[in-house]
Structures are given as C-alpha cells and as structure tokens.
Amino acid sequence: MTARAMAGTLVVGGGLAGPAAAIWLARAGQPVALWDRERVPAHKICGEFLSWEAQAWLADLGIELDSLGAVAIDRVRLVTARRSAVGRLGFTARSVTRRALDAAMLDAAAAAGVEVERGITVREVLADGTVVAPHAALRPETLFVATGKHNLRGVGRDGTGTLNHQLGFKAYFRLTPAQRAALSGHVELILFEGGYAGLQMVERDAANLCFLVSPDRWKRLDGDFAALIADLSGEVPHLGERLQGAVPLLDRPLAISGVPYGFLHRPSGPEPGWRLGDQAAVIPSFTGDGMSLALHSARLAATARLTGAGQGAYYRRLAQDAGRAVARATWLQRASADGAWRDRAASLLAAAPALLGLGARLTRLSPAAIRRAAQA
Numbered sequence: 096m097t098a099r100a101m102a103g104t105l106v107v108g109g110g111l112a113g114p115a116a117a118i119w120l121a122r123a124g125q126p127v128a129l130w131d132r133e134r135v136p137a138h139k140i141c142g143e144f145l146s147w148e149a150q151a152w153l154a155d156l157g158i159e160l161d162s163l164g165a166v167a168i169d170r171v172r173l174v175t176a177r178r179s180a181v182g183r184l185g186f187t188a189r190s191v192t193r194r195a196l197d198a199a200m201l202d203a204a205a206a207a208g209v210e211v212e213r214g215i216t217v218r219e220v221l222a223d224g225t226v227v228a229p230h231a232a233l234r235p236e237t238l239f240v241a242t243g244k245h246n247l248r249g250v251g252r253d254g255t256g257t258l259n260h261q262l263g264f265k266a267y268f269r270l271t272p273a274q275r276a277a278l279s280g281h282v283e284l285i286l287f288e289g290g291y292a293g294l295q296m297v298e299r300d301a302a303n304l305c306f307l308v309s310p311d312r313w314k315r316l317d318g319d320f321a322a323l324i325a326d327l328s329g330e331v332p333h334l335g336e337r338l339q340g341a342v343p344l345l346d347r348p349l350a351i352s353g354v355p356y357g358f359l360h361r362p363s364g365p366e367p368g369w370r371l372g373d374q375a376a377v378i379p380s381f382t383g384d385g386m387s388l389a390l391h392s393a394r395l396a397a398t399a400r401l402t403g404a405g406q407g408a409y410y411r412r413l414a415q416d417a418g419r420a421v422a423r424a425t426w427l428q429r430a431s432a433d434g435a436w437r438d439r440a441a442s443l444l445a446a447a448p449a450l451l452g453l454g455a456r457l458t459r460l461s462p463a464a465i466r467r468a469a470q471a
C-alpha cells in the first residue's frame with residue numbers, strides 16, 4: 096500500500112489522552128484526525144476514580160461530569176485483612192464509567208472540528224512515521240500515539256524494570272441497598288496478598304470493583320472469576336461483606352495483563368510518534384491519578400507541538416512533572432506486596448488518618464505542575 100501524506104496531526108487512540116490533545120490542537124486551528132479501534136463506546140479496565148486534577152482538565156475540555164451522572168467521593172477507606180482506616184481525601188473526587196466519559200470525549204473532539212473515525216485499528220508505525228491501518232497508510236506531519244494500555248507495533252513500550260507481572264480485572268455489581276449506602280462517598284482501597292482492589296460507586300447505582308492480582312492466584316483458582324472473588328473475600332472479609340447479595344452487571348469481567356507500572360518514557364532522540372497517556376507514563380492504579388496524568392501529558396504535548404518546542408521538550412517536562420509521583424507510587428505498590436508491611440501501614444493510618452491525605456498528595460501530580468501546564 097502506498098503511503099499518503101497528511102497535513103496536520105493524526106492521533107491514534109480515542110480514550111482520554113488522544114481526544115484531549117486533539118481538542119487542544121483543533122482549538123488552535125490545527126487540522127487533526129483521530130482514529131480509534133472501537134466502533135462504539137466500550138467499557139475499559141479502569142477504577143474510574145477522577146481526581147481533582149483530572150476534573151480540572153475535563154472542565155477545560157468542556158466535559159460536564161454532572162450531565163454524565165458522575166457521583167461524588169470525598170473519603171478513602173484503606174482495608175486490609177485485619178484492619179481498616181478512613182480518612183478525608185482532601186478534595187472531592189468524582190466517578191463515572193469510562194464508557195460514558197470516553198464517548199463524551201470523542202463527541203467533544205468532533206464538535207471541536209477533529210475528524211474522528213471509529214472502528215480503525217492501526218496495525219503498526221513504520222520507522223519513517225507511516226501509520227499502517229487496514230484501509231490506508233498515512234504519513235502525517237505529526238503523529239500522536241495514545242493507544243493506552245495497548246502497544247502499537249513499531250512504537251511499543253519497553254517494560255523492563257517496571258511492575259508488570261500482575262493481572263487486572265474489572266467488574267460492575269449492583270450492591271444491596273445497605274452496602275451501597277455504606278460505600279457511598281468513599282473509595283475503598285482493599286489490600287490483599289499479591290495485589291489490591293479499588294471499590295466505589297459509579298453512575299446508575301453500580302459499584303465498580305477493579306483489582307490487580309498475582310497470576311499464581313488466578314492459576315491456582317483455575318481461572319474462575321467467581322472463585323477468585325470468593326478467595327479474595329475469604330482473605331479480606333470486608334470485601335465479602337460488600338459483595339454479599341450483589342448482582343454482577345457484566346456478562347464477564349474485563350481483564351488485562353502486562354501493565355508496566357512505573358514506566359516513564361525517556362527517549363534518547365526523536366521518534367516517529369509522540370507518545371501520550373499510558374504510552375508515555377504509567378502510574379500505579381491505586382493513586383487514581385492515571386487519567387489525570389494522561390490528560391496532563393496531552394496538554395503538554397499539544398503545547399509543545401503548538402509552540403514548536405518539540406518532542407524532546409515535551410518528554411523533559413513530563414518527566415519533571417510526573418517522575419517523582421510515578422516513582423513514589425511504584426515504590427509503595429512494591430512495598431504493599433509484604434503482608435507485615437500492609438498491616439503496619441493500616442495500623443498507622445488508623446491511628447493517624449490524616450496521613451492518608453498526605454500519601455495521596457505525594458503520589459500524584461502537584462497543583463503547581465497543573466497550573467503551569469494550564470497557563471502555557
């Protein structure tokens with residue numbers, strides 16, 4: 096197939112980072128096309144916890160969380176097999192399904208003048224920047240790669256040195272009214288052997304249970320999801336209590352493997368595509384800051400593209416803004432693999448719940464970084 100040259104920017108990936116960057120470029124009058132492989136809005140593996148930083152970027156992009164039915168969360172409950180501690184988040188988080196949010200992002204992109212095409216799966220990116228899809232090969236002036244958890248052939252991420260051994264699952268449940276009331280307003284972070292779960296309400300009275308487990312545990316239970324939930328509930332009775340009498344809302348859970356937690360892209364020279372979102376940096380999920388980081392990277396990349404600062408300046412700024420939070424959160428995720436450490440941490444937090452808010456602040460982007468990116 097002969098590659099056709101394209102003026103402007105081609106964005107591959109229509110999750111959060113892709114549409115956000117596309118909107119900011121289009122608002123500046125740039126020609127932008129966006130391709131996503133899903134034909135219709137789909138569920139994604141994500142805890143769906145929207146930090147204040149993510150909300151700030153979404154507001155800038157014109158996304159109205161209230162009209163999507165987002166719920167409010169202002170407390171965090173840390174739960175281990177033996178202990179639990181509740182603290183204030185220090186901000187009001189929101190929660191909404193990715194299916195609703197991503198659909199709104201693509202609609203906003205189309206409204207901003209982005210040429211959005213769904214149902215196109217890019218196969219690979221060649222060394223000269225040619226983007227190969229089943230129906231066409233394009234050589235855009237600029238390529239933004241925002242394929243999230245999925246690597247594109249030719250521009251894949253190197254997972255060396257990252258925490259990439261766990262399996263991720265997500266399922267929705269209709270909880271009993273009593274459990275729904277107890278969970279409302281909280282995000283629950285549930286630590287167990289080999290992983291952790293996030294549990295919170297999303298719109299339409301559904302609860303999102305999203306978790307990471309060790310492949311050994313999954314294998315030991317013969318890959319049976321109901322048995323896995325029962326096993327986790329046996330270890331952490333609090334989870335069993337929450338899910339008692341709950342009705343699963345998806346036919347089957349969503350699953351993922353090989354997410355490279357701790358990844359931060361630091362290229363040694365120019366590359367055919369600019370990486371955005373999870374393709375540029377992956378912060379451990381328990382921080383609930385991955386979406387904010389994806390949007391932040393989109394903003395930095397769009398600014399660097401529009402001002403002519405270039406790819407190198409973009410990656411340097413991203414590393415300055417996100418490097419510490421990614422490293423601290425990855426250290427904590429590693430440490431939480433130790434059962435004795437988990438119990439000591441939960442006891443400490445039960446005695447001093449304010450530390451939960453401090454921990455949250457240290458493992459996310461700083462307000463100063465957000466302000467600087469927003470004003471650039």
Ligand SMILES: Cc1cc2nc3c(=O)[nH]c(=O)nc-3n(C[C@H](O)[C@H](O)[C@H](O)COP(=O)(O)OP(=O)(O)OC[C@H]3O[C@@H](n4cnc5c(N)ncnc54)[C@H](O)[C@@H]3O)c2cc1C
Binds near residue numbers: 245263380383
């Ligand atoms: C278990 C888990 C829990 C998490 N919980 C939270 C949380 O509670 N809060 C939070 O803020 N973050 C959370 N995150 C992180 C968050 O989900 C990601 O950081 C965020 O989705 C990254 O956005 P993105 O735009 O980079 O990628 P994505 O949102 O993954 O979007 C990528 C898009 O690219 C498209 N695509 C992929 N391959 C191709 C291809 N070949 N061709 C065309 N299109 C393609 C996909 O269809 C998709 O729409 C969690 C992550 C995991 C794994």
